[in-house]
Amino acid sequence: MTGPVTEADGDRGRSASTPGMPRWVKVFCVVVAGLIVLFVALHLAGLRPGGHGFHGRHAGAARTGAAA
Amino acid sequence: MTLTPAQRKLVLTVHVVTSVGLLGAIAAFLALAVLGVSTADEQTQRGVYAAMALIARAVILPLAFAALLVGLVQGLATPWGLLRHYWVLLKLLLTSFATAILLIKMRMIGDAARLASDLTVSRADLNSLGVQLLVHAAGGLAVLLVPAVLSIYKPAGLTPYGFRRQQALRARS
Incomplete structure (x- = not known):
């Protein structure tokens, strides 16, 4: 199991520049983005x-019924 | 605040139990949703939506919040942090997103139960609502499987913030 920040964690840190985003990310x-x-x-x-409209059509009735 | 090893194990245990329990509860919710849209028996269909509302309110919602909050504690109180590793950050984002969607959809789930008890509501309308519930349950399950996989594999990758912290720690030592 890879450790937290105190270990290299695949970013060996030999250079001072920030490592790029990993390919999997x-x-x-x-x-x-594609799903969105x-x-x-x-x-x-x-x-x-x-389909459309069911929830809007009936949601008010449901809440009115609950209040009665 | 840093946890002792014993405290870390306890927090980890709670986090695993709530997270995996949440997956199981959503799977049960999904099974009921499938039954709701596929059954030919109207009484069964109406009963299914009452059961789904109960599972959502009494099990899924508390577990979602527990998994999220305990995960936050784990991140903040251990060297892993919340923003240092991409896998932790993505877990946080995905769990927060799924919990937010659940909160938004709780009204729909409650309405489905109330409308199912109203015999004047047609089966066609119940089917329409049932399909929405099924799609959301399947989507929620798919979204929450990703954090489970990330937790086990812990793929490498420090965020820029995590890298700066690592550099700072190395400079100090």
Whole structure:
């Protein structure tokens, strides 16, 4: 198990310059960015899971019913 | 504040139990969501949404907050820190994101339970809500699996802040 900051942790620190972002972080960020773009595109296209309007149509009734 | 080794083990135990428990609770929630959209029996469907609301309120929400808070303690009170390693930082961001989404969706989950008890609400509308719950449960499970994997593999990578701290420690020693 790699240790905390006191160990080299893959950034051997031989140079004083800040190490760049690891490849796995870059790949992770690209994947997340892609998912966000996909999510926004689907919403703009109106392709929400479960369709439109149900929650808005009935949520008020649910809360009114709960208050009664 | 730095924890003793015994305290670190206790905090780690609590963090692992709450985090893995949260995964299990979301998996159970997902199983119910699948049943809710696939069952042909209307009574079963209506009962499922009441059970989902109970699991969300009584198990998932407390575990999500516990995992997040104990994780914060672990980060702040151990040499790992919260911002020094990319794997810790991403765990924090993902868990915070999942908890925020859960809080936002709690109203929908509660509404589903109340509407399921209203016999004037049609099955089509319940199905529509059920699909949303299923998608969110599956998404939440997928998001929270990533921190679990990061915790085990601990991939290398110091953030710029972590690197500066490492350099400062080396300069002192």
